[in-house]
Amino acid sequence: MYTERSTLYVVATPIGNLADITQRAAAVLAEVDLIACEDTRHSQRLLDHLQLNKPLRPYHEHSDGKAEANLLESLAAGQSIALISDAGTPLIADPGYRLVSAARAAGYSVVTVPGPCAAIAALSIAGLPSDQFRFCGFLPARAVARDKVLEQLTDDRATLIFYEAPHRIVESLAAMAKICGGERRAAIGRELTKTFETLLAGTLAELAERVANDRDQQRGEIVVMVAGQLQRSSGSAESRRVLQLLLQELPLKRAAAVAAQLLGGDKRSFYQLGLQLQERSR
Template identity: 50%
Template sequence: MSSNPSPIDIDPAKKLPAALYVVATPIGNLDDMTPRAIATLKAVDIIACEDTRTSGKLLNHFNIDTPTWAYHEHNSEVQTPKLIERIQSGYAVALISDAGTPLISDPGFQLVQAAHEARVKVVPVAGVSAVITALSVAGLPSDKFTFVGFLPAKTHGRQKLLQTYHERSETLIFYEAPHRIIASLEDMATVFGHKRSITYCRELTKTFETVVKSSIGELIEFVKQDSNQQKGEIVLVVAGHSAQKQLDESVQHDKLLLRLLEDLSVKKAAALASDITGVKKNALYQRLLQLQQQDS
């Protein structure tokens, strides 16, 4: 079993211990770059980048002149052993992706896995992740969630994969490419239903950030009517099956309570609604009081 070192206080003027440093970078707003990430990237010997041109803009912004190596899905088989050999020879190597935390929908897993197998130290330098950023603003249950990533490119593959998640109770998180967003949402409507709750997160932390919580059916129309919503980086956060069922039941209970309240007192309306739904009377009584406050 490999072990990680304890967190390290980094002085850019000093050489870092030989290790693989997995460094999170901003997903849009450069102010989200942490001081520790900047110090780490300045102090390592090599930065392995998903795209050296994309990362070059970030590194130039923070005056980081550390040498970079291209490390992506097309060269990882060749580059992985070379980087591990460098670390074993005493080099400190940082791994970054184009944006966010490495290994989330990028090839970094192979390098981290190889580091553990070679008993090389792996140090996380925490920061932004689009998955957690989207979940934090989605307004959907966050105690349990599954990150699915990108859906298949073709309709048959998408619907087949989505069907495996149809009955899942936890919140589901997807990435999607802008040119496929409408087709993917339509497939979600086919499999999950038009009423399933969803939060659409586009261009998070950037100038044209969009966060919209609605049903899948309503979201399809929103995206179709605005071509700007078919551009940029997109994260979809979808309610789980049981969460949607609870939401639907809650809406029905509210309608029932309000109808009973037209003819009965709060106490009697809650008691009768409890007999009809099986929900505890006190919970319904408290909900009725909330509904009255909202109407006042």
């Protein structure tokens, strides 16, 4: 037996290739009383592959407290439950944490059944530093909010990992190149473990141009990884703050020169940053 009564199992499922299901995950799914999932039609394909017939109960970002309460009632009745997402490890960029938190608070056992995760799979083949990394999930859809998040992250020394929607990838890469610096090393993993898997690596400027000019790279599930900031640059949050203060008192050319003297760096880069700051303020 792989399962126990009144236990919630957090089960990782394949991110594309169904052969990546682990033996333990398949065994747990075969034994639990019911499966909580994001999309019942999507998850049914996995069950069909495993030749399983199990009750599927929807649990997703739009689920209300009633859905959690019903699942807790099932645990109280002695049933075992598997929590899965559409792909990969539950709770990574999905709402499963609410159910896990509620189950733990109610005193029920929560057990992990580890396996595939798109963020880790992409990082493992990106060729970027992996001793420190930061999972950032999806960037905000609106440009102003997205840029603000990127500005807060640009000085982070850890490799940054983002999930991105196909219809926003071109704008997001352009924003990353503008805010983090076009010369910053990055990589894009697309459709990992699937038939049309690709991994692109280069600078943010190179990747932004490549994806903008290739419709095929604007499809599917996408993971974007950006190398951490190795040293202070004219694009850092501190540099922007100092330059903004200087621009309140000095002409752009002089402000750029003073910023370069104070912080170190190329005054031409500070001048370009100043142009961007002035453009945004209009």
